[in-house]
Amino acid sequence: MLTGIFVFIFGLIVGSFLNVVIIRYGNRFFSSPRSECFSCSHPLAFFDLLPVLSFLFLGGRCRYCQSKISWQYPLVELLTALLLLFSYLKLGFSPEFFFSAPLWLLFLSVSAYDLRHKIIPDGLVYALIIFSFGYMFFFRFEASPFLSIFSGPVIASPFLFLWLISDGRWMGFGDVKLALSIGWFLGLAQGFYALVFAFWVGALVGLFLIFLKKTGDVGLSPKLKNLTIKSEIPFAPFLIIGTLIVFFLELSPLDIFLL
């Protein structure tokens, strides 16, 4: 119990670091070491930077200029804490925990980065490929070397196919590399389940967005107005949701029909 709370709090702190990576990676990473408000550039004190708590206490606004703070901050912090907590509850402090925890941090960063910037950064996805290959090598390879090695490329192949025939318009090459790492992380069967869940969740969200657009109720976000299914919806978050469902809930698509 106490260790669980410690893991959760540690996750909140790691999450606030991930926010920095998600926002700054690729443009001016670590060029300004001191945190400041994006709107008024006022330097932020440590009590402005407490994960989740500061956002709640300040009502989601900057203390100095009252401009709105992105929901991304508390959300990424909370999700990081929950991912580390669930990993700990499932695996304890086992070697598997220490190999899979970095994978979840990278999965989360890639999802948030894809949602924010509509692209999957190479640096993060290469780190994912290395960690997932390591995970496969240490925890699955011995049982079935052949299947383990090929699980990554096999799971990536439908995305490679979509990328090739659409000239990169339906699916980015980042999604191909992400699927490669999901295949190595989950293995062939579970990797396939994750893809099925990803397409289901993606289709549901897509239908929901079309419904919102049709009914004209797009007051939520002006971005929705010029949304087209083909290009604008990033697919990485759905792949990761599929991976979450398979890894933590241990569900297969068939289980859904039996619920």
Ligand SMILES: [Zn+2]
């Ligand atoms: Zn400000």
